[in-house]
Amino acid sequence: MFILKLLFKNAFRHKLRTSLTLLSIAIAIMAFGLLRTVVSAWYSGVEASSATRLITRNSISLVFPLPLAYKDRIRQVENVTTVSFGNWFGGIYIDRKNFFPNFAVDPKTYLDLYPELILSPEQRQAFLRDRKGAAAGKKLIERFKWKIGDLITLQGTIFPGNWEFVLRAIYRGRDENVDESQFFFHWDYLNEALRKTAPSRADRVGFYMIGVDHPNNSSNVVQAIDRTFKNSLAETLTETEKAFTLSFISMSEAIIVAIQIVSFVVIGIIVAVVANTMSMAARERTWEYAVLKTLGFGGWHIAGLILGESLLITLMGCALGMAITFPGAYIFKKSVPMYLPVFQVEETTLYLDLVAFLGVGILSALIPAWRAIQVRIADGLRRIA
Protein backbone atom coordinates (compact mmCIF):
# COMPACT_ATOMS: atom_id res chain seq x y z
CA MET A 1 0.00 0.00 0.00
CA PHE A 2 2.80 2.37 1.00
CA ILE A 3 4.70 1.58 -2.19
CA LEU A 4 1.60 2.02 -4.37
CA LYS A 5 0.97 5.39 -2.73
CA LEU A 6 4.59 6.38 -3.34
CA LEU A 7 4.31 5.30 -6.99
CA PHE A 8 1.20 7.45 -7.46
CA LYS A 9 2.79 10.43 -5.76
CA ASN A 10 5.97 10.05 -7.80
CA ALA A 11 4.02 9.66 -11.03
CA PHE A 12 2.19 12.95 -10.50
CA ARG A 13 5.03 15.10 -9.20
CA HIS A 14 5.08 16.91 -12.53
CA LYS A 15 1.41 17.00 -13.31
CA LEU A 16 1.73 18.64 -16.71
CA ARG A 17 4.52 16.33 -17.86
CA THR A 18 2.70 13.22 -16.68
CA SER A 19 -0.61 14.40 -18.16
CA LEU A 20 1.00 15.01 -21.54
CA THR A 21 2.67 11.61 -21.38
CA LEU A 22 -0.64 9.98 -20.49
CA LEU A 23 -2.28 11.75 -23.41
CA SER A 24 0.47 10.59 -25.77
CA ILE A 25 0.07 6.99 -24.60
CA ALA A 26 -3.72 7.19 -24.88
CA ILE A 27 -3.58 8.56 -28.43
CA ALA A 28 -0.95 6.00 -29.42
CA ILE A 29 -2.96 3.13 -27.96
CA MET A 30 -6.07 4.38 -29.76
CA ALA A 31 -4.12 4.67 -33.04
CA PHE A 32 -2.71 1.19 -32.48
CA GLY A 33 -6.19 -0.16 -31.74
CA LEU A 34 -7.72 1.48 -34.80
CA LEU A 35 -4.95 0.28 -37.10
CA ARG A 36 -5.30 -3.27 -35.75
CA THR A 37 -9.06 -2.98 -36.25
CA VAL A 38 -8.51 -1.90 -39.86
CA VAL A 39 -6.44 -5.05 -40.37
CA SER A 40 -9.06 -7.28 -38.74
CA ALA A 41 -11.82 -5.51 -40.70
CA TRP A 42 -9.92 -6.34 -43.84
CA TYR A 43 -10.02 -9.99 -42.89
CA SER A 44 -13.64 -9.93 -41.72
CA GLY A 45 -14.75 -11.54 -45.00
CA VAL A 46 -12.49 -14.47 -44.21
CA GLU A 47 -14.06 -14.81 -40.78
CA ALA A 48 -17.51 -14.80 -42.33
CA SER A 49 -16.69 -17.44 -44.92
CA SER A 50 -18.22 -20.88 -44.66
CA ALA A 51 -16.31 -24.15 -44.75
CA THR A 52 -19.09 -25.75 -46.82
CA ARG A 53 -19.03 -23.21 -49.64
CA LEU A 54 -16.78 -23.25 -52.69
CA ILE A 55 -16.22 -20.68 -55.41
CA THR A 56 -15.55 -21.67 -59.00
CA ARG A 57 -14.22 -19.14 -61.47
CA ASN A 58 -12.35 -19.05 -64.75
CA SER A 59 -8.84 -20.38 -64.17
CA ILE A 60 -7.30 -17.53 -66.19
CA SER A 61 -8.82 -14.73 -64.18
CA LEU A 62 -11.98 -13.60 -62.49
CA VAL A 63 -12.43 -11.16 -65.35
CA PHE A 64 -13.15 -13.99 -67.76
CA PRO A 65 -16.63 -15.50 -67.48
CA LEU A 66 -17.78 -19.13 -67.41
CA PRO A 67 -20.63 -20.62 -69.46
CA LEU A 68 -23.98 -20.87 -67.71
CA ALA A 69 -24.10 -24.44 -68.95
CA TYR A 70 -21.54 -25.46 -66.33
CA LYS A 71 -24.25 -25.13 -63.68
CA ASP A 72 -25.89 -28.46 -64.36
CA ARG A 73 -22.60 -30.32 -64.69
CA ILE A 74 -21.39 -28.92 -61.37
CA ARG A 75 -24.70 -29.91 -59.81
CA GLN A 76 -24.01 -33.51 -60.81
CA VAL A 77 -20.69 -33.67 -58.91
CA GLU A 78 -20.95 -35.91 -55.89
CA ASN A 79 -21.49 -34.18 -52.51
CA VAL A 80 -22.62 -30.90 -54.12
CA THR A 81 -25.88 -29.74 -52.54
CA THR A 82 -26.48 -26.30 -54.06
CA VAL A 83 -25.17 -24.38 -57.03
CA SER A 84 -25.65 -20.68 -57.37
CA PHE A 85 -23.99 -18.16 -59.63
CA GLY A 86 -23.52 -14.49 -60.13
CA ASN A 87 -21.67 -11.60 -61.68
CA TRP A 88 -19.88 -8.67 -60.22
CA PHE A 89 -21.99 -5.83 -61.62
CA GLY A 90 -19.90 -2.83 -60.62
CA GLY A 91 -22.73 -0.31 -60.93
CA ILE A 92 -22.44 3.28 -59.72
CA TYR A 93 -25.17 4.89 -57.68
CA ILE A 94 -25.38 8.59 -58.69
CA ASP A 95 -21.69 9.21 -58.08
CA ARG A 96 -18.51 7.12 -57.93
CA LYS A 97 -17.92 8.13 -54.33
CA ASN A 98 -21.11 6.25 -53.39
CA PHE A 99 -19.36 2.94 -53.99
CA PHE A 100 -20.90 -0.25 -52.64
CA PRO A 101 -20.58 -3.86 -53.81
CA ASN A 102 -23.38 -4.92 -56.16
CA PHE A 103 -23.95 -8.31 -57.73
CA ALA A 104 -26.30 -10.00 -60.15
CA VAL A 105 -27.17 -13.36 -58.57
CA ASP A 106 -29.56 -16.23 -58.93
CA PRO A 107 -31.67 -15.13 -55.96
CA LYS A 108 -33.31 -18.38 -54.86
CA THR A 109 -30.12 -20.48 -54.74
CA TYR A 110 -28.07 -17.55 -53.49
CA LEU A 111 -30.29 -16.99 -50.45
CA ASP A 112 -30.36 -20.74 -49.80
CA LEU A 113 -26.59 -20.84 -49.88
CA TYR A 114 -26.14 -17.77 -47.64
CA PRO A 115 -28.41 -18.35 -44.66
CA GLU A 116 -26.48 -15.67 -42.73
CA LEU A 117 -28.37 -13.06 -44.80
CA ILE A 118 -31.59 -12.66 -42.85
CA LEU A 119 -34.67 -11.44 -44.75
CA SER A 120 -38.24 -11.37 -43.56
CA PRO A 121 -40.36 -14.06 -45.35
CA GLU A 122 -42.58 -11.41 -46.97
CA GLN A 123 -39.70 -9.39 -48.33
CA ARG A 124 -37.94 -12.55 -49.44
CA GLN A 125 -40.98 -13.57 -51.48
CA ALA A 126 -41.39 -10.08 -52.87
CA PHE A 127 -37.76 -10.06 -53.94
CA LEU A 128 -37.96 -13.50 -55.56
CA ARG A 129 -41.17 -12.60 -57.40
CA ASP A 130 -40.05 -9.33 -58.94
CA ARG A 131 -37.53 -9.78 -61.77
CA LYS A 132 -36.46 -6.13 -61.36
CA GLY A 133 -36.38 -6.53 -57.59
CA ALA A 134 -33.27 -5.96 -55.51
CA ALA A 135 -32.18 -6.63 -51.95
CA ALA A 136 -29.83 -4.42 -49.98
CA GLY A 137 -28.09 -4.64 -46.64
CA LYS A 138 -29.29 -2.73 -43.60
CA LYS A 139 -26.27 -0.43 -43.52
CA LEU A 140 -26.69 0.45 -47.17
CA ILE A 141 -30.33 1.32 -46.55
CA GLU A 142 -29.37 3.54 -43.64
CA ARG A 143 -26.62 5.17 -45.66
CA PHE A 144 -28.85 6.19 -48.57
CA LYS A 145 -32.07 6.37 -46.57
CA TRP A 146 -33.79 3.99 -48.98
CA LYS A 147 -37.08 2.34 -48.25
CA ILE A 148 -38.94 -0.65 -49.62
CA GLY A 149 -40.44 0.13 -53.03
CA ASP A 150 -37.86 2.78 -53.94
CA LEU A 151 -36.66 2.85 -57.50
CA ILE A 152 -32.88 2.61 -57.54
CA THR A 153 -30.89 3.35 -60.68
CA LEU A 154 -27.36 2.08 -61.10
CA GLN A 155 -25.13 3.25 -63.87
CA GLY A 156 -23.40 0.20 -65.37
CA THR A 157 -19.65 0.21 -65.87
CA ILE A 158 -19.01 -3.38 -66.92
CA PHE A 159 -22.50 -3.59 -68.40
CA PRO A 160 -23.16 -0.13 -69.86
CA GLY A 161 -26.47 1.65 -69.48
CA ASN A 162 -28.78 2.78 -66.70
CA TRP A 163 -30.22 -0.14 -64.78
CA GLU A 164 -33.35 0.33 -62.73
CA PHE A 165 -34.23 -1.79 -59.73
CA VAL A 166 -37.05 -1.80 -57.23
CA LEU A 167 -35.97 -2.30 -53.65
CA ARG A 168 -37.95 -5.32 -52.43
CA ALA A 169 -35.96 -6.60 -49.47
CA ILE A 170 -33.61 -5.49 -46.74
CA TYR A 171 -31.29 -8.05 -45.21
CA ARG A 172 -29.42 -7.98 -41.97
CA GLY A 173 -26.47 -10.13 -40.95
CA ARG A 174 -26.85 -13.13 -38.68
CA ASP A 175 -23.69 -12.02 -36.84
CA GLU A 176 -21.30 -9.07 -36.74
CA ASN A 177 -19.00 -10.42 -39.43
CA VAL A 178 -21.66 -10.30 -42.15
CA ASP A 179 -21.29 -7.41 -44.55
CA GLU A 180 -24.54 -5.43 -44.51
CA SER A 181 -23.54 -3.04 -47.25
CA GLN A 182 -24.14 -5.23 -50.32
CA PHE A 183 -26.71 -4.91 -53.06
CA PHE A 184 -27.91 -7.79 -55.21
CA PHE A 185 -30.51 -8.33 -57.87
CA HIS A 186 -31.76 -10.96 -60.34
CA TRP A 187 -29.12 -12.34 -62.68
CA ASP A 188 -31.93 -13.13 -65.16
CA TYR A 189 -32.73 -9.40 -65.43
CA LEU A 190 -29.12 -8.71 -66.44
CA ASN A 191 -28.96 -11.70 -68.77
CA GLU A 192 -32.18 -10.84 -70.60
CA ALA A 193 -30.94 -7.34 -71.28
CA LEU A 194 -27.60 -8.68 -72.48
CA ARG A 195 -29.33 -11.06 -74.90
CA LYS A 196 -30.80 -8.01 -76.58
CA THR A 197 -27.88 -5.58 -76.39
CA ALA A 198 -24.76 -7.75 -76.27
CA PRO A 199 -25.65 -11.36 -77.11
CA SER A 200 -22.03 -12.49 -76.98
CA ARG A 201 -21.97 -11.69 -73.26
CA ALA A 202 -25.23 -13.40 -72.44
CA ASP A 203 -25.51 -16.76 -70.67
CA ARG A 204 -22.15 -16.27 -69.03
CA VAL A 205 -21.52 -15.97 -65.33
CA GLY A 206 -18.66 -14.49 -63.37
CA PHE A 207 -18.48 -17.20 -60.73
CA TYR A 208 -20.30 -20.15 -59.28
CA MET A 209 -21.02 -20.52 -55.59
CA ILE A 210 -21.29 -24.13 -54.58
CA GLY A 211 -22.67 -25.71 -51.43
CA VAL A 212 -21.05 -28.94 -50.21
CA ASP A 213 -22.73 -31.41 -47.86
CA HIS A 214 -19.75 -31.60 -45.45
CA PRO A 215 -16.52 -29.60 -45.05
CA ASN A 216 -14.52 -32.84 -45.23
CA ASN A 217 -15.74 -33.35 -48.80
CA SER A 218 -14.69 -29.91 -50.00
CA SER A 219 -11.29 -31.05 -51.22
CA ASN A 220 -12.76 -33.88 -53.31
CA VAL A 221 -15.42 -31.60 -54.77
CA VAL A 222 -12.81 -28.96 -55.70
CA GLN A 223 -10.79 -31.56 -57.59
CA ALA A 224 -13.85 -33.12 -59.18
CA ILE A 225 -15.15 -29.80 -60.56
CA ASP A 226 -11.83 -28.67 -61.96
CA ARG A 227 -11.26 -32.16 -63.46
CA THR A 228 -14.65 -31.97 -65.15
CA PHE A 229 -13.72 -28.81 -67.07
CA LYS A 230 -10.11 -29.68 -67.74
CA ASN A 231 -9.07 -29.06 -71.37
CA SER A 232 -12.30 -27.15 -72.03
CA LEU A 233 -12.37 -23.65 -73.52
CA ALA A 234 -13.02 -22.22 -70.07
CA GLU A 235 -11.08 -24.20 -67.50
CA THR A 236 -12.12 -23.60 -63.93
CA LEU A 237 -10.37 -22.82 -60.71
CA THR A 238 -12.32 -23.94 -57.67
CA GLU A 239 -11.36 -23.05 -54.13
CA THR A 240 -12.95 -22.76 -50.74
CA GLU A 241 -14.72 -19.51 -50.01
CA LYS A 242 -12.04 -18.71 -47.43
CA ALA A 243 -9.21 -19.22 -49.94
CA PHE A 244 -11.13 -17.17 -52.51
CA THR A 245 -11.54 -14.28 -50.06
CA LEU A 246 -7.92 -14.53 -48.97
CA SER A 247 -6.79 -14.36 -52.60
CA PHE A 248 -8.60 -11.03 -52.85
CA ILE A 249 -7.00 -9.79 -49.67
CA SER A 250 -3.56 -10.90 -50.83
CA MET A 251 -3.89 -8.36 -53.67
CA SER A 252 -3.79 -5.65 -51.05
CA GLU A 253 -1.29 -7.43 -48.79
CA ALA A 254 1.28 -4.64 -49.14
CA ILE A 255 -1.23 -2.18 -47.65
CA ILE A 256 -2.01 -4.58 -44.79
CA VAL A 257 1.68 -5.11 -44.06
CA ALA A 258 2.23 -1.34 -44.14
CA ILE A 259 -0.64 -0.81 -41.68
CA GLN A 260 0.76 -3.49 -39.40
CA ILE A 261 4.22 -1.95 -39.51
CA VAL A 262 2.82 1.52 -38.78
CA SER A 263 0.85 0.13 -35.82
CA PHE A 264 4.07 -1.20 -34.28
CA VAL A 265 5.96 1.98 -35.15
CA VAL A 266 3.35 3.86 -33.10
CA ILE A 267 4.18 1.63 -30.14
CA GLY A 268 7.90 2.19 -30.76
CA ILE A 269 7.39 5.95 -30.67
CA ILE A 270 5.47 5.75 -27.43
CA VAL A 271 8.27 3.67 -25.87
CA ALA A 272 10.60 6.57 -26.67
CA VAL A 273 8.15 9.13 -25.20
CA VAL A 274 7.63 7.21 -21.93
CA ALA A 275 11.34 6.33 -21.69
CA ASN A 276 12.11 10.05 -21.99
CA THR A 277 9.64 10.88 -19.22
CA MET A 278 11.05 8.17 -16.98
CA SER A 279 14.64 9.19 -17.71
CA MET A 280 13.89 12.80 -16.75
CA ALA A 281 12.08 11.69 -13.59
CA ALA A 282 14.89 9.31 -12.60
CA ARG A 283 17.58 11.92 -13.27
CA GLU A 284 15.77 14.48 -11.11
CA ARG A 285 15.48 11.95 -8.30
CA THR A 286 19.06 10.65 -8.35
CA TRP A 287 19.64 12.12 -4.88
CA GLU A 288 16.47 10.46 -3.56
CA TYR A 289 17.66 7.11 -4.83
CA ALA A 290 20.99 7.75 -3.08
CA VAL A 291 19.10 8.55 0.14
CA LEU A 292 17.02 5.38 -0.19
CA LYS A 293 20.19 3.36 -0.76
CA THR A 294 21.69 5.01 2.32
CA LEU A 295 18.68 3.85 4.32
CA GLY A 296 19.33 0.30 3.17
CA PHE A 297 17.20 -0.03 0.04
CA GLY A 298 18.96 -2.08 -2.62
CA GLY A 299 19.43 -1.30 -6.27
CA TRP A 300 16.58 -3.65 -7.17
CA HIS A 301 14.23 -1.78 -4.81
CA ILE A 302 15.03 1.41 -6.73
CA ALA A 303 14.63 -0.37 -10.07
CA GLY A 304 11.28 -1.67 -8.83
CA LEU A 305 10.13 1.86 -7.99
CA ILE A 306 11.07 3.11 -11.47
CA LEU A 307 9.50 0.10 -13.18
CA GLY A 308 6.37 0.43 -11.04
CA GLU A 309 6.02 4.12 -11.90
CA SER A 310 6.54 3.42 -15.59
CA LEU A 311 3.95 0.63 -15.53
CA LEU A 312 1.52 2.81 -13.60
CA ILE A 313 1.77 5.71 -16.07
CA THR A 314 1.53 3.34 -19.02
CA LEU A 315 -1.41 1.48 -17.50
CA MET A 316 -3.36 4.70 -16.97
CA GLY A 317 -2.55 5.89 -20.49
CA CYS A 318 -3.43 2.49 -21.92
CA ALA A 319 -6.76 2.35 -20.06
CA LEU A 320 -7.61 5.81 -21.36
CA GLY A 321 -6.50 4.82 -24.86
CA MET A 322 -8.60 1.65 -24.79
CA ALA A 323 -11.61 3.64 -23.62
CA ILE A 324 -11.32 6.17 -26.44
CA THR A 325 -10.66 3.47 -29.03
CA PHE A 326 -14.38 2.60 -29.07
CA PRO A 327 -15.71 6.08 -29.88
CA GLY A 328 -12.73 6.45 -32.24
CA ALA A 329 -13.74 3.26 -34.05
CA TYR A 330 -17.34 4.44 -34.23
CA ILE A 331 -16.31 7.74 -35.84
CA PHE A 332 -13.95 5.91 -38.18
CA LYS A 333 -16.68 3.49 -39.18
CA LYS A 334 -19.10 6.31 -39.87
CA SER A 335 -16.50 8.13 -41.96
CA VAL A 336 -15.70 5.23 -44.32
CA PRO A 337 -18.71 2.89 -44.22
CA MET A 338 -18.29 1.71 -47.81
CA TYR A 339 -14.70 0.50 -47.55
CA LEU A 340 -14.78 -1.28 -44.21
CA PRO A 341 -18.41 -2.27 -43.59
CA VAL A 342 -17.47 -4.58 -40.70
CA PHE A 343 -15.38 -2.39 -38.39
CA GLN A 344 -15.41 -3.56 -34.81
CA VAL A 345 -12.76 -3.46 -32.10
CA GLU A 346 -12.03 -7.10 -31.43
CA GLU A 347 -11.19 -8.68 -28.10
CA THR A 348 -7.80 -9.65 -29.55
CA THR A 349 -7.06 -5.97 -30.20
CA LEU A 350 -7.70 -5.20 -26.53
CA TYR A 351 -5.36 -8.01 -25.50
CA LEU A 352 -2.75 -6.61 -27.88
CA ASP A 353 -3.25 -3.21 -26.20
CA LEU A 354 -2.47 -4.84 -22.86
CA VAL A 355 0.62 -6.51 -24.29
CA ALA A 356 1.66 -3.12 -25.68
CA PHE A 357 1.11 -1.57 -22.24
CA LEU A 358 3.36 -4.17 -20.60
CA GLY A 359 5.98 -3.84 -23.31
CA VAL A 360 6.04 -0.04 -23.22
CA GLY A 361 6.03 0.02 -19.40
CA ILE A 362 8.94 -2.39 -19.07
CA LEU A 363 11.07 -1.16 -21.99
CA SER A 364 10.71 2.49 -20.93
CA ALA A 365 11.96 1.73 -17.44
CA LEU A 366 14.99 -0.34 -18.44
CA ILE A 367 17.58 2.38 -19.02
CA PRO A 368 16.52 4.72 -16.16
CA ALA A 369 16.38 1.75 -13.77
CA TRP A 370 19.79 0.53 -14.85
CA ARG A 371 21.26 4.01 -14.34
CA ALA A 372 19.63 4.31 -10.92
CA ILE A 373 21.07 0.95 -9.87
CA GLN A 374 24.53 2.02 -10.99
CA VAL A 375 24.59 5.40 -9.21
CA ARG A 376 27.00 5.45 -6.26
CA ILE A 377 25.58 6.78 -2.99
CA ALA A 378 28.31 9.36 -2.53
CA ASP A 379 27.79 10.67 -6.10
CA GLY A 380 24.03 10.77 -5.65
CA LEU A 381 24.25 12.67 -2.37
CA ARG A 382 26.65 15.13 -3.97
CA ARG A 383 23.84 16.13 -6.37
CA ILE A 384 22.04 17.73 -3.41
CA ALA A 385 25.00 19.85 -2.50
Next chain:
Amino acid sequence: MSPIVEIQNLSKSYRRGDRRVPVLQNINLDIQEGEFLALMGPSGSGKSTLLNLIAGLDQVDDGTVIVGGVNITSLSESELAAWRATHVGFIFQFYNLIPVLTAFENVELPLLLTGLSRRERREHVELALRVVNLEARMDHRPPQLSGGEQQRVAIARAIVTDPTILVADEPTGDLDRVSAEEVLSLMERLNRESTKTIIMVTHDPRAAKKAGITRHLDKGLLNDVHSQAPV
Protein backbone atom coordinates in the same frame (compact mmCIF):
# COMPACT_ATOMS: atom_id res chain seq x y z
CA MET B 1 35.20 -2.57 26.91
CA SER B 2 35.82 -2.88 23.15
CA PRO B 3 35.03 0.18 21.04
CA ILE B 4 31.84 0.27 18.99
CA VAL B 5 33.82 1.58 16.00
CA GLU B 6 37.35 0.42 15.31
CA ILE B 7 39.22 1.88 12.35
CA GLN B 8 42.61 0.39 11.54
CA ASN B 9 45.12 1.63 8.97
CA LEU B 10 42.39 3.10 6.82
CA SER B 11 43.35 4.66 3.50
CA LYS B 12 41.14 6.01 0.77
CA SER B 13 41.88 7.79 -2.47
CA TYR B 14 39.84 8.98 -5.43
CA ARG B 15 40.70 8.77 -9.07
CA ARG B 16 40.88 12.13 -10.79
CA GLY B 17 41.59 11.62 -14.46
CA ASP B 18 44.47 9.17 -14.65
CA ARG B 19 45.92 9.93 -11.23
CA ARG B 20 44.86 8.95 -7.74
CA VAL B 21 44.32 11.64 -5.12
CA PRO B 22 44.76 10.40 -1.54
CA VAL B 23 41.92 11.54 0.74
CA LEU B 24 42.56 9.57 3.91
CA GLN B 25 45.93 8.15 4.91
CA ASN B 26 46.55 5.45 7.49
CA ILE B 27 43.72 6.47 9.82
CA ASN B 28 43.42 4.70 13.18
CA LEU B 29 40.45 5.61 15.33
CA ASP B 30 38.44 3.97 18.09
CA ILE B 31 35.02 5.26 19.12
CA GLN B 32 33.53 3.97 22.33
CA GLU B 33 29.86 3.08 22.71
CA GLY B 34 27.85 6.09 23.84
CA GLU B 35 30.41 8.63 22.62
CA PHE B 36 29.42 11.83 20.85
CA LEU B 37 32.31 12.52 18.51
CA ALA B 38 32.76 15.59 16.38
CA LEU B 39 34.98 15.40 13.30
CA MET B 40 36.30 18.79 12.29
CA GLY B 41 38.65 20.06 9.67
CA PRO B 42 38.90 22.28 6.64
CA SER B 43 37.06 21.55 3.40
CA GLY B 44 38.62 18.67 1.52
CA SER B 45 40.27 17.26 4.64
CA GLY B 46 38.39 13.95 4.28
CA LYS B 47 35.80 14.33 7.08
CA SER B 48 32.77 13.33 5.01
CA THR B 49 34.73 10.54 3.31
CA LEU B 50 35.65 9.12 6.73
CA LEU B 51 32.04 9.40 7.84
CA ASN B 52 30.86 7.63 4.67
CA LEU B 53 33.34 4.82 5.24
CA ILE B 54 32.23 4.36 8.86
CA ALA B 55 28.61 4.28 7.69
CA GLY B 56 29.32 1.78 4.92
CA LEU B 57 28.45 4.15 2.09
CA ASP B 58 31.79 3.80 0.37
CA GLN B 59 34.55 1.20 0.00
CA VAL B 60 38.00 1.54 1.55
CA ASP B 61 41.23 1.15 -0.40
CA ASP B 62 43.10 -0.28 2.56
CA GLY B 63 42.51 -1.05 6.21
CA THR B 64 39.48 -2.20 8.11
CA VAL B 65 36.38 -0.63 9.64
CA ILE B 66 34.71 -2.67 12.36
CA VAL B 67 31.36 -1.46 13.65
CA GLY B 68 29.61 -3.29 16.46
CA GLY B 69 31.95 -6.24 15.90
CA VAL B 70 31.23 -6.49 12.17
CA ASN B 71 34.06 -5.90 9.72
CA ILE B 72 32.07 -3.90 7.20
CA THR B 73 34.97 -3.67 4.74
CA SER B 74 34.46 -7.37 3.98
CA LEU B 75 30.74 -7.04 3.21
CA SER B 76 29.31 -7.09 -0.31
CA GLU B 77 27.13 -4.23 -1.62
CA SER B 78 23.89 -6.01 -0.76
CA GLU B 79 25.17 -7.12 2.66
CA LEU B 80 26.24 -3.54 3.35
CA ALA B 81 22.77 -2.26 2.39
CA ALA B 82 21.14 -4.72 4.77
CA TRP B 83 23.64 -3.81 7.49
CA ARG B 84 23.03 -0.08 7.06
CA ALA B 85 19.29 -0.61 7.34
CA THR B 86 19.59 -1.87 10.91
CA HIS B 87 22.85 -0.45 12.28
CA VAL B 88 23.23 3.10 10.99
CA GLY B 89 21.04 6.17 11.26
CA PHE B 90 21.84 9.07 8.92
CA ILE B 91 21.36 12.78 9.41
CA PHE B 92 22.28 14.90 6.38
CA GLN B 93 23.00 18.60 6.01
CA PHE B 94 20.06 19.14 3.64
CA TYR B 95 17.70 16.78 5.53
CA ASN B 96 17.13 14.67 2.40
CA LEU B 97 13.48 13.96 3.08
CA ILE B 98 11.36 12.63 0.22
CA PRO B 99 9.28 15.70 -0.70
CA VAL B 100 6.10 13.86 -1.72
CA LEU B 101 5.86 11.91 1.53
CA THR B 102 4.53 13.22 4.83
CA ALA B 103 6.74 13.45 7.90
CA PHE B 104 5.17 10.22 9.13
CA GLU B 105 5.86 8.41 5.85
CA ASN B 106 9.43 9.69 5.69
CA VAL B 107 10.11 8.30 9.13
CA GLU B 108 8.37 5.05 8.19
CA LEU B 109 10.61 4.49 5.15
CA PRO B 110 13.48 2.62 6.88
CA LEU B 111 10.97 0.38 8.66
CA LEU B 112 9.71 -0.96 5.32
CA LEU B 113 12.87 -3.04 5.19
CA THR B 114 12.08 -4.68 8.52
CA GLY B 115 9.55 -7.38 9.11
CA LEU B 116 7.37 -5.16 11.28
CA SER B 117 3.62 -5.14 10.81
CA ARG B 118 1.81 -1.95 9.84
CA ARG B 119 0.63 -1.45 13.41
CA GLU B 120 4.14 -1.96 14.81
CA ARG B 121 5.57 0.45 12.27
CA ARG B 122 3.01 3.05 13.29
CA GLU B 123 3.99 2.66 16.96
CA HIS B 124 7.68 3.05 16.17
CA VAL B 125 7.12 6.10 13.97
CA GLU B 126 4.92 7.82 16.53
CA LEU B 127 7.50 7.18 19.23
CA ALA B 128 10.31 8.59 17.07
CA LEU B 129 8.26 11.68 16.21
CA ARG B 130 7.40 12.10 19.89
CA VAL B 131 11.12 12.05 20.74
CA VAL B 132 11.76 14.91 18.31
CA ASN B 133 8.59 16.64 19.45
CA LEU B 134 6.90 16.62 16.04
CA GLU B 135 3.91 14.40 16.65
CA ALA B 136 1.56 17.22 15.78
CA ARG B 137 3.11 17.69 12.34
CA MET B 138 3.27 14.09 11.23
CA ASP B 139 0.86 14.67 8.32
CA HIS B 140 2.80 17.60 6.91
CA ARG B 141 5.03 17.21 3.91
CA PRO B 142 8.61 18.58 4.00
CA PRO B 143 7.85 21.77 2.03
CA GLN B 144 5.26 22.60 4.72
CA LEU B 145 7.89 22.37 7.50
CA SER B 146 10.64 24.77 8.54
CA GLY B 147 14.31 23.79 8.13
CA GLY B 148 14.64 22.95 11.81
CA GLU B 149 11.50 20.83 11.74
CA GLN B 150 12.68 19.02 8.63
CA GLN B 151 15.97 18.21 10.32
CA ARG B 152 14.09 16.90 13.36
CA VAL B 153 12.03 14.66 11.04
CA ALA B 154 15.34 13.47 9.57
CA ILE B 155 16.57 12.70 13.10
CA ALA B 156 13.37 10.77 13.79
CA ARG B 157 13.98 8.81 10.58
CA ALA B 158 17.54 8.14 11.71
CA ILE B 159 16.57 6.79 15.13
CA VAL B 160 13.37 4.93 14.23
CA THR B 161 15.19 1.63 13.65
CA ASP B 162 17.18 2.07 16.90
CA PRO B 163 20.53 1.84 15.05
CA THR B 164 23.94 1.04 16.56
CA ILE B 165 25.40 4.40 15.52
CA LEU B 166 24.09 7.74 14.33
CA VAL B 167 26.13 9.58 11.73
CA ALA B 168 25.50 13.22 10.98
CA ASP B 169 27.11 15.19 8.16
CA GLU B 170 26.95 18.92 8.93
CA PRO B 171 23.50 18.57 10.54
CA THR B 172 23.30 22.29 11.32
CA GLY B 173 24.96 23.52 8.13
CA ASP B 174 21.71 24.64 6.55
CA LEU B 175 19.95 25.94 9.67
CA ASP B 176 19.62 29.29 11.38
CA ARG B 177 21.13 29.68 14.83
CA VAL B 178 17.97 28.92 16.80
CA SER B 179 17.09 25.84 14.77
CA ALA B 180 20.69 24.66 14.88
CA GLU B 181 20.65 24.95 18.66
CA GLU B 182 17.42 22.91 18.83
CA VAL B 183 18.85 20.17 16.64
CA LEU B 184 22.11 20.02 18.55
CA SER B 185 20.29 19.89 21.87
CA LEU B 186 18.18 17.04 20.54
CA MET B 187 21.28 15.11 19.45
CA GLU B 188 22.91 15.78 22.77
CA ARG B 189 19.80 14.52 24.56
CA LEU B 190 19.77 11.35 22.45
CA ASN B 191 23.41 10.77 23.32
CA ARG B 192 22.89 11.43 27.01
CA GLU B 193 19.55 9.77 27.64
CA SER B 194 19.61 6.92 25.13
CA THR B 195 23.40 6.54 25.10
CA LYS B 196 23.38 6.70 21.33
CA THR B 197 26.81 6.73 19.72
CA ILE B 198 26.93 9.78 17.47
CA ILE B 199 29.60 10.70 14.95
CA MET B 200 29.14 14.18 13.58
CA VAL B 201 31.04 16.05 10.88
CA THR B 202 30.91 19.79 11.37
CA HIS B 203 32.59 23.06 10.53
CA ASP B 204 30.82 24.81 13.35
CA PRO B 205 32.82 25.11 16.62
CA ARG B 206 29.55 25.67 18.51
CA ALA B 207 28.27 22.33 17.24
CA ALA B 208 31.55 20.64 18.09
CA LYS B 209 31.26 21.98 21.63
CA LYS B 210 28.14 19.86 22.14
CA ALA B 211 30.15 16.71 21.37
CA GLY B 212 32.13 14.95 24.08
CA ILE B 213 35.16 14.48 21.88
CA THR B 214 36.44 16.40 18.88
CA ARG B 215 38.90 14.99 16.37
CA HIS B 216 40.58 17.09 13.71
CA LEU B 217 41.32 15.94 10.22
CA ASP B 218 43.75 17.75 7.97
CA LYS B 219 44.89 16.63 4.54
CA GLY B 220 43.64 13.13 5.23
CA LEU B 221 45.44 12.75 8.56
CA LEU B 222 43.92 12.62 12.05
CA ASN B 223 45.43 15.12 14.46
CA ASP B 224 45.12 15.73 18.17
CA VAL B 225 42.35 14.71 20.55
CA HIS B 226 40.23 17.33 22.30
CA SER B 227 38.29 15.86 25.10
CA GLN B 228 35.59 18.00 26.51
CA ALA B 229 33.34 17.78 29.47
CA PRO B 230 29.68 17.38 28.51
CA VAL B 231 28.00 20.74 28.22
